[in-house]
Amino acid sequence: xxxxxxxxxxxxxxxxxxxxxxxxxxxxxxxxxxxxxxxxxxxxxxxxxxxxxxxxxxxxxxxxxxxxxxxxxxxxxxxxxxxxxxxxxxxxxxxxxxxxxxxxxxxxxxxxxxxxxxxxxxxxxxxxxxxxxxxxxxxxxxxxxxxxxxxxxxxxxxxxxxxxxxxxxxxxxxxxxxxxxxxxxxxxxxxxxxxxxxxxxxxxxxxx
Amino acid sequence: xxxxxxxxxxxxxxxxxxxxxxxxxxxxxxxxxxxxxxxxxxxxxxxxxxxxxxxxxxxxxxxxxxxxxxxxxxxxxxxxxxxxxxxxxxxxxxxxxxxxxxxxxxxxxxxxxxxxxxxxxxxxxxxxxxxxxxxxxxxxxxxxxxxxxxxxxxxxxxxxxxxxxxxxxxxxxxxxxxxxxxxxxxxxxxxxxxxxxxxxxxxxxxxxxxxxxxxxxxxxxxxxx
Numbered sequence: 001x002x003x004x005x006x007x008x009x010x011x012x013x014x015x016x017x018x019x020x021x022x023x024x025x026x027x028x029x030x031x032x033x034x035x036x037x038x039x040x041x042x043x044x045x046x047x048x049x050x051x052x053x054x055x056x057x058x059x060x061x062x063x064x065x066x067x068x069x070x071x072x073x074x075x076x077x078x079x080x081x082x083x084x085x086x087x088x089x090x091x092x093x094x095x096x097x098x099x100x101x102x103x104x105x106x107x108x109x110x111x112x113x114x115x116x117x118x119x120x121x122x123x124x125x126x127x128x129x130x131x132x133x134x135x136x137x138x139x140x141x142x143x144x145x146x147x148x149x150x151x152x153x154x155x156x157x158x159x160x161x162x163x164x165x166x167x168x169x170x171x172x173x174x175x176x177x178x179x180x181x182x183x184x185x186x187x188x189x190x191x192x193x194x195x196x197x198x199x200x201x202x203x204x205x206x207x208x
Numbered sequence: 209x210x211x212x213x214x215x216x217x218x219x220x221x222x223x224x225x226x227x228x229x230x231x232x233x234x235x236x237x238x239x240x241x242x243x244x245x246x247x248x249x250x251x252x253x254x255x256x257x258x259x260x261x262x263x264x265x266x267x268x269x270x271x272x273x274x275x276x277x278x279x280x281x282x283x284x285x286x287x288x289x290x291x292x293x294x295x296x297x298x299x300x301x302x303x304x305x306x307x308x309x310x311x312x313x314x315x316x317x318x319x320x321x322x323x324x325x326x327x328x329x330x331x332x333x334x335x336x337x338x339x340x341x342x343x344x345x346x347x348x349x350x351x352x353x354x355x356x357x358x359x360x361x362x363x364x365x366x367x368x369x370x371x372x373x374x375x376x377x378x379x380x381x382x383x384x385x386x387x388x389x390x391x392x393x394x395x396x397x398x399x400x401x402x403x404x405x406x407x408x409x410x411x412x413x414x415x416x417x418x419x420x421x422x423x424x425x426x427x428x429x430x431x432x433x
Contacts, residue, residue, distance in 0.1 A: 051290075054290070054294060055293075055294065056293065056294075056432070056433070057433055058433045076293070076294040077295070077296060080294075081290060081291065081294060083287055083290060084287070085285075085286055085287025085290075086286070086287060087286055087287035087288040087290070087291050088286065088288075089219075089223055089286070091223060091226045092219075092222075100215055100219050101291070103211050103212065103214075103215035104212045104216055104219075104292070104295050104296075105212070105296070106212060106296055144291075
């Protein structure tokens with residue numbers, strides 16, 4: 001596996017939102033096949049940290065680097081981000097949505113079929129996203145991760161709205177990604193049951 | 209990269225052309241504006257003929273402003289924009305794809321509708337080809353300049369009016385030369401003046417093709433981080 005020396009380095013990271021310091025001095029590393037679980041109370045900056053890694057939020061202080069990946073592409077282009085918003089268009093069917101992302105993200109042939117299978121969406125393939133339930137939308141949004149292989153997954157509460165069977169599917173999906181030498185950084189309140197999960201706790205209660 | 213660009217443009221065209229996408233909205237607005245002009249100014253045919261090029265261009269400008277605000281906002285609101293910005297395309301090319309799609313679903317149908325509406329305003333048939341040519345040369349500028357306004361107001365709910373106010377002053381050259389290209393022919397200056405206005409329209413479109421996406425991408429970066 002070419003990505004085996006892949007490593008995500010975050011050092012002394014700070015995040016300031018609306019003049020308020022959300023967190024500062026965050027440092028961690030994660031290597032290929034490792035999962036890092038972000039925990040902490042609401043507002044501790046779990047989502048902000050993920051968005052900073054994804055390049056969607058400015059970095060006030062500190063550095064984020066991904067080494068051992070494709071030197072031609074930035075972190076954002078080597079990462080999949082699954083946030084609170086599903087990013088689905090109501091008129092587009094499940095299949096059209098996955099085909100679009102496969103074409104846009106440069107997915108390999110067969111990626112769409114893999115994605116349909118990974119999240120058990122095949123029976124819904126021809127249904128427009130408007131008719132999907134919250135959990136089904138979530139599954140479609142997560143299935144996008146399979147249409148084009150990217151080594152770093154940034155997941156923000158991936159198990160929200162999923163039923164028990166889908167959580168199990170998600171767990172297998174994530175384990176498969178780790179086994180292939182990927183890295184997962186996930187924010188969650190629930191135990192995702194990942195094999196090699198380390199925990200990073202944000203926002204320790206400090207007396208003001 | 210080309211595959212991503214085409215996929216995005218095709219998706220935007222499809223979404224806008226579908227139900228609730230707002231693709232047909234501009235044409236019907238254009239129709240409404242032009243159809244009520246004869247009711248307002250009276251059915252005097254020479255007067256209508258005099259007003260026709262100006263009214264058609266004004267109607268076209270207003271109609272193309274109508275769908276502008278959703279160009280980026282829809283994607284930002286449902287989270288797709290985060291994913292688009294992490295793709296292989298730089299934001300500038302995302303803006304080009306979206307502007308092109310806006311032109312295909314808004315500008316192009318307006319150009320096709322214009323000669324039909326010209327009949328309502330007693331525009332002489334021999335000036336129709338000139339009108340269509342001028343509009344074909346000028347309408348891309350409306351989408352590409354408009355992208356900057358759409359990007360600047362992307363974070364504002366009901367930002368459509370603000371986007372229109374920001375963008376409209378930059379539409380004025382298109383309006384002036386667009387009307388000029390059609391009227392020069394009527395004034396008897398066949399070749400020269402009309403051709404000049406037509407070339408200037410093309411120049412505005414080409415310039416906006418470069419400046420619009422750069423400005424839109426800069427505005428999006430400033431707005432969303």
